Amino acid sequence: MSALPKDYSGKKLSAVEADAVVAELKKYLLDLADRWLFKGRFHTDLSKGTLPVEALKVFWQNWYGFVAEINNFHGVAYQRHLPFFKRHPDLQKHFANHVADEMIHPSPPGHIRIVLEQGRNFGLTDDEMIEYEMLAECRAFLEYYRGVLYEGTMAEWWASFCVEEAVGHWAKFFGGALRPTSPGSLKASISTSRKKGYIAPDYVRASRNSRTTLTASPDAYPGRLRQ
């Protein structure tokens, strides 16, 4: 891992040392998310209330395609990595729970249902999300995962999902920016998310909260979103 000061590949680490390496990796990824995501133009405009709703819609059309396919990759990974998980049923338990979570919460077909619901609240039809041809830059994000899954090692695939922690903070930021109160800080978001141990509840809650604001009080907060 070139980003880290030391190469740990092929070395047997103690549990304490391994935890420290993982913590370092997660911090590295969160710092990247902070620099490129939270301090980026899209999020800055969103938090200031100056982001055109059209930009939000285009983003959501791309996000629909991403969620639909990344959840599919989880299922593909379950099939491809099964020989390893058969030998480690304790780990398989967590993996099975993760795949199931994507597909059944809050109800089947899972998280993708929340994405469709949220898109409708932004003024999109289901067809506008389902039939949308993703922008090349967004497609590249999926192709990165596809490449790691089919051509990378199993360790690289699972390490690549350290970035999911940032998705939880992003979802909370998104929900907060669409509500009348100022968005929560990244630090507060990290603390809440880590206590819960997994980002999906944050994601669902953030989506529901933003839905409430958009449907219940768009006139009360003019300028929050430039229509």
Ligand SMILES: [Fe+2]
């Ligand atoms: Fe999900």
